[in-house]
Amino acid sequence: MNKRASLRPEITLRAREALTGWGFILIWVIGFALFTAIPLFETLRYSFNQVSVTATNIQLNFVNFANYSRALFTDPTFVELLIGYMIETLVSVPIVIIFAMIIALFLNQKFRFKGLFRVIFFLPIVITSGPVIRELTAQGAASAPGIANIPAVVDFLQELPRALRGPIEYLLTSFILILWFSGVQILIYLSSLQKVDRSVYEAAAIDGASAWEIFWKIVLPALSTATLINAIYTIVTLSHFSENRVIRYIYEQTYDVQGGIGYASALAFLYFGVMVILLIIVFLFLFRWVRRATR
Amino acid sequence: MTTMSAILRHPAVERMRGLLFGSRAHRGWVFTAVLYALLIAIGFVYLQPLLFMFVTSIKSPDDLLNPMVQWVPTTLYLGNYERSLRVLDYGNTLLSSIALSVTPSLLQTAVAAVIGYGLARYRFRGKSIIFLLLLATFVIPPQNTVIPQMLRYRDIGLLGDPLAIILPAVLGQGYRSAIFILIFYQSFISLPKVLEESARLDGANDLRIFLSVALPSAIPAMIVSFIFSVVWYWNETFLTSIYLEGGVTTLPMQLSRFTQAYENLYPPGVVNIFERLNEAVKMAGTFLNILPLLVMYFVLQRWFVESVEMTGITGE
Numbered sequence: 001m002n003k004r005a006s007l008r009p010e011i012t013l014r015a016r017e018a019l020t021g022w023g024f025i026l027i028w029v030i031g032f033a034l035f036t037a038i039p040l041f042e043t044l045r046y047s048f049n050q051v052s053v054t055a056t057n058i059q060l061n062f063v064n065f066a067n068y069s070r071a072l073f074t075d076p077t078f079v080e081l082l083i084g085y086m087i088e089t090l091v092s093v094p095i096v097i098i099f100a101m102i103i104a105l106f107l108n109q110k111f112r113f114k115g116l117f118r119v120i121f122f123l124p125i126v127i128t129s130g131p132v133i134r135e136l137t138a139q140g141a142a143s144a145p146g147i148a149n150i151p152a153v154v155d156f157l158q159e160l161p162r163a164l165r166g167p168i169e170y171l172l173t174s175f176i177l178i179l180w181f182s183g184v185q186i187l188i189y190l191s192s193l194q195k196v197d198r199s200v201y202e203a204a205a206i207d208g209a210s211a212w213e214i215f216w217k218i219v220l221p222a223l224s225t226a227t228l229i230n231a232i233y234t235i236v237t238l239s240h241f242s243e244n245r246v247i248r249y250i251y252e253q254t255y256d257v258q259g260g261i262g263y264a265s266a267l268a269f270l271y272f273g274v275m276v277i278l279l280i281i282v283f284l285f286l287f288r289w290v291r292r293a294t295r
Numbered sequence: 296m297t298t299m300s301a302i303l304r305h306p307a308v309e310r311m312r313g314l315l316f317g318s319r320a321h322r323g324w325v326f327t328a329v330l331y332a333l334l335i336a337i338g339f340v341y342l343q344p345l346l347f348m349f350v351t352s353i354k355s356p357d358d359l360l361n362p363m364v365q366w367v368p369t370t371l372y373l374g375n376y377e378r379s380l381r382v383l384d385y386g387n388t389l390l391s392s393i394a395l396s397v398t399p400s401l402l403q404t405a406v407a408a409v410i411g412y413g414l415a416r417y418r419f420r421g422k423s424i425i426f427l428l429l430l431a432t433f434v435i436p437p438q439n440t441v442i443p444q445m446l447r448y449r450d451i452g453l454l455g456d457p458l459a460i461i462l463p464a465v466l467g468q469g470y471r472s473a474i475f476i477l478i479f480y481q482s483f484i485s486l487p488k489v490l491e492e493s494a495r496l497d498g499a500n501d502l503r504i505f506l507s508v509a510l511p512s513a514i515p516a517m518i519v520s521f522i523f524s525v526v527w528y529w530n531e532t533f534l535t536s537i538y539l540e541g542g543v544t545t546l547p548m549q550l551s552r553f554t555q556a557y558e559n560l561y562p563p564g565v566v567n568i569f570e571r572l573n574e575a576v577k578m579a580g581t582f583l584n585i586l587p588l589l590v591m592y593f594v595l596q597r598w599f600v601e602s603v604e605m606t607g608i609t610g611e
Contacts, residue, residue: 017417020501024413025425027406028476031466035444036432042443058446106334111327119596120338123345125523126592127585129530131551135581136344176340240436242533250438251533261442268438275436 455542
């Protein structure tokens, strides 16, 4: 062993480095196994079983894909909720992204009372929690003030085809809620904007570029990576939010006599699958642009 | 025609136009006005729910029923707060909320620093897999792992124990740990290696280098991680309500069963009409729930904004 070490010091040095590196992350690997991998695998196993929990142990009764086929073909509520979730997420993500970008561009300017406005715009990060949002929506404080109740708007919505009405109604009733999910995204955009060298803007302006051109040719490409991060972050936070109707349904099913843990696990995996599909769609949609912009 | 263009090209007019629409030196009054108008409008949209919450919470039952009273209550009525404080069991739940958000946050920050450093400074095989799994821990919804974990906690008698929340944080699997690990990764990777190398030449070992050379330069990352951890742990109710069932009660947990707790203290058939549960009391409870975070935010707001810019969480 010693002989080899002295013969090939290069390799042992690298091995030592690798070992130290693993040493630093060992605690995470253990945690991942205990708190993510094993429970995830267990949940997957439950989803193929009928699970009954007694005071002392857990009984599994293998049912193959019965839980999944029940969720997809005989449970009308779940599929409807799932479709609603997809539409709402795909509507919300662009709104959050565009809104966060506009606010970040504003806050990147120099103006008076900037500190005050920053304090206001980051407030939602602090107070957005499940119970608070639930109370606020219950009192009607989360919808765009009164717009959804104006007779003309109600009439207009009646005229729309059903597929369009859903997303627009959602927009009108949860507009403020959507904006409240933009706090972290504004921060990410701001930190990205701050990395752009100010002299680039000045050089472009001297070359005669208008503010409009500077935005499309310089600012937007500089924000491409942040946009990808923000899109993923938005999808994940919206999907994990405890007031999300699909999550509430899964939670109810867990303690339901008809449903139970096995059925709820199958629902959780279907939901996770849809979420991953949404992530992939958004990722593919943005990735090509990011690669072009950062080249 | 010619007189018109002559007037337009007059220096005074040009200056005027510069002031209004902006020139190289000045942004222009029109742009400034639009900027402020938009900022104020959006700021109002953000603040409106909070204002609504606060105004409603100080309304007396008379004001609530009076359609004339919208934004300005006739009297400052504190009865809602008195009752909410009792219903929320404020002293106890506040303390356990603070303990259950500060403790895991401190541990989570410390552990994330160690892991982030390991990922940023050492070359080893399988690192890309680790990154992929790290992302997975962020993406996997809690309901895909929570039940087996809850059952395991039940078996070993940890259900309802604060350790049920603290343990995952210690092993780098706390609430949104992946984000904090990536923040530290980003912060260490942008740090020049020179200092660490010279410390190594002086004979310091890896742990020593990490603790005394690398860590002090990651203070912005630590502050960001800690503050965001506290906020997110405070607001997290899904996992806490499952793991702490029958044990400790946090403030948001108590808020989510506010109606039930209220009716236990003030049974609807027994109390007079002025003490029935109404939205003013609910809003007072909600406001009390976010008040500690608001205080923390206003004290630390400079750190919120500036250290995020310093750590540069977006990466390259």
